[in-house]
Amino acid sequence: MTDRPTLDILQLTVTLRGGRKLLRDVSLKVQPGEVRALVGESGAGKSMIGKAVLGILPPNIKPTEGEILLDTHHLNAMTPVTRRRTVSKIASLIPQDPLTALNPVRKIGPQIVDPLIHIHGWSRDKARERARELLDRVQIRNTDRVLQSYPHELSGGMRQRVLIASAFAPSPRLIVADEPTTALDVTVQKQILRLIRELQQETGTAVLFVTHDMGVVAKISQRVSVLFAGRVMEDAATEDVFRNPQHPYTEALIAATPSYSDLNRSFSPVPPALIADLHAKIAAEEAAS
Amino acid sequence: MSVDVLTRPLFSVRGLCLSFPDQSRKPLFGAAPRIEVLKGLDLDIPEGRITGIVGESGSGKSTLGRVLVRLLTPDAGQVLLDGKDIAHLDEDALRPLRRDLQMIFQDPMSSLNPRHNVARIITTPMKRYGLGGSHADALAALERVGLGAAFAERYPHELSGGQRQRVGIARAIALKPRFILADEIVSGLDVSSQAQVLSLLKDLARDMGLTVAFISHDLSVIRHLCDDVIVLNLGEILESGSVEQVFDNPQSEVTKTLLDAIPLPELDPDWFD
Structure with a gap:
């Protein structure tokens, strides 16, 4: 590909105070208009990658090696203040839990409009116009009522739509979607995935999509990074991953995903022997380096 | 099938109605209008089988479950447990039944006391019902859910989501109940822990002859785990039957729609259309 990637992570290592490495040598690219899924079990470090890109790691966790290139900006070389200003203009987050992500004591309207004014320097009228447009786009029918509502007055699916509208409103180059549908039931999940896909295709936004569900990976992404213990096990096109997974861990993750259509498949947890084996390999590599 | 002849219902529900007051439309004076959540349900939960209760958010599936274990009292209708109506029994009359009707919750973090260690979480209800409650009993219950003795001294925050959910199961089965209500118990877990918890529940139900009502919005999970399924929508039963009937020939x-909405782990470029 000749396109310059929107996001280019090069051998990123992220370390917990005390020295434990939570991510090790993670490299991945996201091209404009591409959805890259980050998949793995709890604790594999998939959300950590998104947080490292957005610069919202907890204070005791720091990127120690490697580079994050966001649209030609070398993020790890910047001071925290420039970094925050740069990232907030280029990238947005769709968080997992739509209730805690919205301020409970402010109306929806200002929560969408304010960042457009204060971060992106838009006029209030333009920002309001854009908020209405996006809410309309995520199929919220009574736009004016929703803008005047408080978060608790909306259902989970509605709140997630509001956050998607808010993330897409400034037309960001990159969106980090951190398990945006885990809290929703399947029919709402499908609507939300469809909205993310439509908006992403229209705007050409690159998306880093964090999930533990191989079913969601199959539907939404073009490329996948499979993570285990902070390392990338497999990086491939989604098509290839499902046709012909290269890594036994990828295969095990697919096998662990329930499917009503294929009852012959075992629907079995990732075998403990495989996990032990992977940990042993990692320990051996670390001892060697 | 011979199975149908052998299994009798543990629960028979007839004409079950339940409504909640809608506080958002309450007039300044007078009672709030009521929202009907369950609109006259008739259903059976067969003994010794796993019955899935499925539906979208707001379909009434959790409310139905909570009526079965009598955390809620219905407005009208009968809930027959072994032929005896428990729908309007008062707390004193329910107390002997509580042990038989156990529940496993969706969020194990908020349903396990953060100040108690795992052994105490498991043994407190055992002592309450005079079923022992020694440390050895706690270890035995832990072993049944595949957790080693080391877990007895741990606190909920030291456990992973899957381990917490196992502790919730251990607490329920330690009372040797007849019925377990499992309300969305795997929706917070990643796929691998999900598979572990479900196969554990299936094995325990078979070994102990438990009757289980398993509430979920995920039909893939229901298909793998359950024998029968009830599909709810807006407080009414749309269809029910064996999982084979309902999945192979949905009416x-x-x-x-629920089946189509499940993202199967396979490539399908037309899924969104």
Whole structure:
């Protein structure tokens, strides 16, 4: 590909105070208009990658090696203040839990409009116009009522739509979607995935999509990074991953995903022997380096 | 099938109605209007089988479950447990039944006391019902859910989501109940822990002859775990039957929509259309 990637992570290592490495040598690219899924079990470090890109790691966790290139900006070389200003203009987050992500004591309207004014320097009228447009786009029918509502007055699916509208409103180059549908039931999940896909295709936004569900990976992404213990096990096109997974861990993750259509498949947890084996390999590599 | 002849219902529900007051439309004076959540349900939960209760958010599936274990009292209708109506029993009359009707919750973090260690979480209800409650009993219950003795001294925050959910199961089965209500118990877990918890529940139900009502919005999980399924929509039963019947030949649009909405782990470029 000749396109310059929107996001280019090069051998990123992220370390917990005390020295434990939570991510090790993670490299991945996201091209404009591409959805890259980050998949793995709890604790594999998939959300950590998104947080490292957005610069919202907890204070005791720091990127120690490697580079994050966001649209030609070398993020790890910047001071925290420039970094925050740069990232907030280029990238947005769709968080997992739509209730805690919205301020409970402010109306929806200002929560969408304010960042457009204060971060992106838009006029209030333009920002309001854009908020209405996006809410309309995520199929919220009574736009004016929703803008005047408080978060608790909306259902989970509605709140997630509001956050998607808010993330897409400034037309960001990159969106980090951190398990945006885990809290929703399947029919709402499908609507939300469809909205993310439509908006992403229209705007050409690159998306880093964090999930533990191989079913969601199959539907939404073009490329996948499979993570285990902070390392990338497999990086491939989604098509290839499902046709012909290269890594036994990828295969095990697919096998662990329930499917009503294929009852012959075992629907079995990732075998403990495989996990032990992977940990042993990692320990051996670390001892060697 | 011979199975149908052998299994009798543990629960028979007839004409079950339940409504909640809608506080958002309450007039300044007078009572709030009521929202009907369950609109006259008739159903059986067969003994010794796993019955899935499925539906979208707001379909009334959790409310139905909570009526079965009598955390809620219905407005009208009968809930027959072994032929005896428990729908309007008062707390004193329910107390002997509580042990038989156990529940496993969706969020194990908020349903396990953060100040108690695992052994105490498991043994407190055992002592309450005079079923022992020694440290050895706690270890035995832990072993049944595949957790080693080391877990007895741990606190909920030291456990992973899957381990917490196992502790919730251990607490329920330690009372040797007849019925377990499992309300969305795997929706917070990643796929691998999900598979572990479900196969554990299936094995325990078979070994102990438990009757289980398993509430979920995920039909893939229901298909793998359950023997029978009830599909709810807006407080009414759309269809029910064995999982084979309902999955191989879904009658209602809602069931078809629910099936279509599941992202299967396979490539399908037309899925969104």
